[in-house]
Amino acid sequence: MLREQKGILLAMHQVIDLIIVAFSFYLANETRIHFGVGLDYQVFSFSYHLLLLLALISFHFSLRLMGGYGPYRKVTIRQVFQRVFEATLTSIVSIILLFYTMHIEPVSRMLMVLFSCYAFIGLISFRIALYKFLAKIRSKNYNTKSILLVGSHQRALDFIHSVRQRRTAGYLIRGCLEMNDRAELVGKRIYESVWIIGTMDNFKEILRKEAIDEVVFGIPLKAIANVHEYIYYAEEMGKNVRVLPDFQLNKIKYYPRTARVDIEDFLGATTLVLSSVPKNTNELVLKACIDYAGAAVGIILLSPLFMLLSLLIKLTSRGPIIFAQERSGLNGRRFMLYKFRSMVINAEEMRDKLAAANEMDGPVFKLKKDPRITWIGSIMRKTSLDELPQLFNVLKGEMSLVGPRPPLPTEVEKYKLWQRRRLSMKPGLTCIWQVSGRNNISFEQWMNMDLEYIDNWSLGLDIKLLLLTFKEVAVGGGH
Numbered sequence: 001m002l003r004e005q006k007g008i009l010l011a012m013h014q015v016i017d018l019i020i021v022a023f024s025f026y027l028a029n030e031t032r033i034h035f036g037v038g039l040d041y042q043v044f045s046f047s048y049h050l051l052l053l054l055a056l057i058s059f060h061f062s063l064r065l066m067g068g069y070g071p072y073r074k075v076t077i078r079q080v081f082q083r084v085f086e087a088t089l090t091s092i093v094s095i096i097l098l099f100y101t102m103h104i105e106p107v108s109r110m111l112m113v114l115f116s117c118y119a120f121i122g123l124i125s126f127r128i129a130l131y132k133f134l135a136k137i138r139s140k141n142y143n144t145k146s147i148l149l150v151g152s153h154q155r156a157l158d159f160i161h162s163v164r165q166r167r168t169a170g171y172l173i174r175g176c177l178e179m180n181d182r183a184e185l186v187g188k189r190i191y192e193s194v195w196i197i198g199t200m201d202n203f204k205e206i207l208r209k210e211a212i213d214e215v216v217f218g219i220p221l222k223a224i225a226n227v228h229e230y231i232y233y234a235e236e237m238g239k240n241v242r243v244l245p246d247f248q249l250n251k252i253k254y255y256p257r258t259a260r261v262d263i264e265d266f267l268g269a270t271t272l273v274l275s276s277v278p279k280n281t282n283e284l285v286l287k288a289c290i291d292y293a294g295a296a297v298g299i300i301l302l303s304p305l306f307m308l309l310s311l312l313i314k315l316t317s318r319g320p321i322i323f324a325q326e327r328s329g330l331n332g333r334r335f336m337l338y339k340f341r342s343m344v345i346n347a348e349e350m351r352d353k354l355a356a357a358n359e360m361d362g363p364v365f366k367l368k369k370d371p372r373i374t375w376i377g378s379i380m381r382k383t384s385l386d387e388l389p390q391l392f393n394v395l396k397g398e399m400s401l402v403g404p405r406p407p408l409p410t411e412v413e414k415y416k417l418w419q420r421r422r423l424s425m426k427p428g429l430t431c432i433w434q435v436s437g438r439n440n441i442s443f444e445q446w447m448n449m450d451l452e453y454i455d456n457w458s459l460g461l462d463i464k465l466l467l468l469t470f471k472e473v474a475v476g477g478g479h
Contacts, residue, residue, distance in 0.1 A: 010069055014060065017068075020122040021059045025052050028114035051095065058094050059119065062087040065286065066459070072131050073138070073145075073169040080127050086460030088120040090286075093463060097293075138170030145171050145213040148206060150230075152176045152190045155244050156218030160191045174212060177203060179223070203230055207237055214240040283459045290462075291401050295394035302388060309340055309376075309385060317374045319345035322389055327406035330426045335398040337406055338389035342377025343370070384473050390429050402462040403428025404450035422450040425457070435468040 029048075063069065066087040072080070092112065137143050147163070149156055156176060163171050175197030178185050188196050198206060206212065215234045221227045221243065234241050299306075310321045323341040326334055373381065380386035393399040399406065406427035412420070432449040433441065441449070453461070 013069060014063075016126065017063060017123060018056055018060065020126060021056055021119050022052065024118035024122050025055055025115050028111055028118050031114050032108060032110050051099075054095050054098060055091065055115070055119075058091040059087065059123075062090040062094070063123075065283065066090070068127075072134050073171075077128060077131060080131060081124060082458065082460065084120060084124045084127060086458055086463075088116055088123070089460050089463045091119075092116045134170075135168035138168055143170055146174045146211055147171055147214045147216055148174050148210070148212045149176045149194075149216050149218055150200070150203075150224070151218030152178055152185065152188075152196055153219065157191060159216065159218055159244055160194055164192065171214075174210060176218075177206075179219075200224065200230070204233055207234060207239065212239060214242060216242045216244065218244045286459060287400065287462060290459075291394050294401050295391040298388075298391050299395070302391075305385070306388065309380065309388075312376045313341055313374075316376050317341075317344060326409060327427070328409050328412045328423060329398055329406055331423055332412065333398075334409060335393070335396075335406075337399075338392055340380055340386040340389060342374060342380050342386045343372040344374060384434075384469075387429055394429070398426075400426045400428040402430055402465050404431050404453065405433065418451075419447045422447060422454070425454050430465055430469040432465065435465060435472050 063084075066083045068083050068087055092115075096112070134143065149159065160173055163169075163173060173191075173194045175195050176190060178196050178199050180199045180201055183199050185196050186198055190196060207215075217224075217227075224230065231241055313321050319341055321341060323339045323343070324336045325339070327337040329335050377386065390399055394401060403426050404422045407415075412423070432453050433446045436449060453465075
């Protein structure tokens with residue numbers, strides 16, 4: 001019955017979202033017509049109806065993919081905002097790409113801008129209102145979930161504190177249970193309104209008589225005799241069972257601010273995984289699809305530019321058109337990175353003589369007025385066109401469109417331990433550093449920007465960085 005009710009509520013949520021998207025589309029078109037923008041575009045044209053259909057389909061799947069229908073009690077408003085933003089960006093970009101690749105009659109750009117704004121505002125407003133409503137309901141002890149906590153020591157106290165910090169999530173600690181040999185503690189208050197209500201002897205009776213939704217074990221399972229019987233009993237009654245990990249995990253995390261703990265099946269063995277890289281599996285798969293598709297489309301569309309730059313490079317200086325250099329990729333894997341040659345043929349030999357003039361701190365070598373750069377090379381570098389051959393690296397799976405820039409192996413050898421974590425994600429053509437000043441930023445700031453990207457990665461962030469990169473290329477912000 002509960003599963004059926006959840007299914008009905010989810011279906012209602014999705015229908016309301018589709019209504020909001022459809023109304024936003026209608027409102028955007030009416031606004032465009034009212035202000036007389038793009039009136040040559042026919043309201044009842046085939047493209048109009050196809051666009052509306054694609055919008056409904058795209059928003060539906062994007063919201064599902066970005067977690068837009070997950071439980072509200074387990075997320076913050078910021079996370080809700082981020083998911084809707086990412087879904088909107090993904091939907092609009094998908095629609096534009098579909099229209100372009102299918103050679104469908106172009107639609108009004110003003111319509112697309114207004115539609116994306118109205119849809120985002122409508123979807124986020126509905127969710128925030130629903131979020132606030134549910135939070136208010138839970139604060140009055142309605143629609144709450146009751147937890148029975150096994151244990152009353154530090155691990156259990158930390159858990160209680162976390163639950164109490166998120167009161168609007170609607171989780172209530174019904175009470176704690178102690179070991180049978182500590183029966184004298186029954187009736188003791190351990191945290192505000194949380195009391196020890198019994199021992200393990202009372203476990204089954206409490207589950208039968210009390211409205212308990214989840215059981216949380218806050219002490220080591222090995223300390224409980226026949227613990228499998230208690231877990232089996234709770235599961236048989238349909239209770240959700242959680243086990244708090246060993247407290248020592250907090251001391252062995254490599255980077256406590258970002259490390260994540262997961263339980264995974266590894267070749268048939270149950271393992272506890274500590275990871276500090278993104279896990280958004282669905283989004284990472286979509287990111288890979290966008291990488292391959294984007295690289296393939298980019299190579300095809302830019303092929304005339306590839307030919308022009310190749311000709312200019314060949315006519316203005318001696319040497320090969322493509323410069324290949326070994327770089328460090330994902331987790332230190334080495335690969336050959338491709339660039340349009342922007343320097344003289346003996347640039348590597350000249351580097352040692354210029355080392356004293358290096359304008360970057362750390363192991364990276366950079367010069368704004370590098371005498372090794374050719375005439376056409378300076379133009380390519382300023383517009384970042386020398387990086388275009390790396391689309392082939394993306395197509396080969398060695399790089400991504402967005403990600404930390406791939407360093408030289410000699411630079412990696414000089415990294416501090418914390419800086420090596422930037423290799424934990426596939427390198428990319430652009431990242432935060434590329435759109436934030438590049439050579440005007442210190443090496444340590446650069447490393448922190450890459451870690452910031454890894455820690456906060458999302459599909460929406462990738463799209464945002466790609467758009468900012470196009471802007472940098474347009475204004476010639478490269479060096």
